Amino acid sequence: MTDPILSARDLAAAYPGLLALRGVSLALAPGEALAVVGRSGCGKTTLGRMLAGLPVPGARLSGELAWPGGAAPVAQARRRGLARQVAWLPQEAIAALHPQLTIGTQVAETLRAAGQRADAAAVAGCLAEVGLPAEFAARHPHRLSGGQGQRAALACCLAQSPSVLVADEPTSALDESTGAMLLRLLAERRRARGMALVLVTHDLRAATTLCDRMLVLQDGAIAEEGPALRLAHAPRSQAAQELVAALRLGQAA
């Protein structure tokens, strides 16, 4: 088996009085796409942030992450080199962009931080990858629609040349057709770059069309994981059976 591009061992996150995540271990192969699904509040965003090595405000974190050439306790992983490997696309991506800087400046800064050429042509190239015309470089985030904001944030993620992208419900604030377009874009970019993807989602169709493997979280622990299509059509655990039935009815949000 190929070495994982990212692996997690025994991840846990404790808020005062609540263990939001416990005993989560997983390995992601290079280029693989993993869907993380589960009922609201089961710990999906917490897991996504931890896989990207980001802090989880208010929570005490434990467990380890390993990637090619590095390994560290989760709280130290980003500064020990994980930041160059894993990009994070948050749920409300516009809010995560810097409000006072143009999109072009933010993409250029990300390129520079990744040691890449960061001139106007390179910025235009990053914007073109997500289907935004070059003139969007001069815009500030508040002058973007929801879908354009997700694309601009994705351009910043791709500018890092990550080997893994963790996307947290990237379509939840978008209408159906804009959301479908963003998912197509993610699938295309993943194929073109050979990038692995962790997709936190409530959308069973997105999970099965975009992802090879699916992981069902329940109360902060892995209830089941397996090939995405098998899990969607023949879930084995009670938690996965209930979740799949609810997602099919659109009731799990």
Ligand SMILES: Nc1ncnc2c1ncn2[C@@H]1O[C@H](COP(=O)(O)OP(=O)(O)OP(=O)(O)O)[C@@H](O)[C@H]1O
């Ligand atoms: N700052 C906090 N203090 C205490 N508990 C928190 C805090 N933030 C999140 N939680 C709790 O931790 C658990 C996991 O939260 P998380 O956001 O990871 O869930 P989720 O599966 O992503 O939810 P959703 O699908 O609704 O986005 C939830 O029960 C949530 O209420």
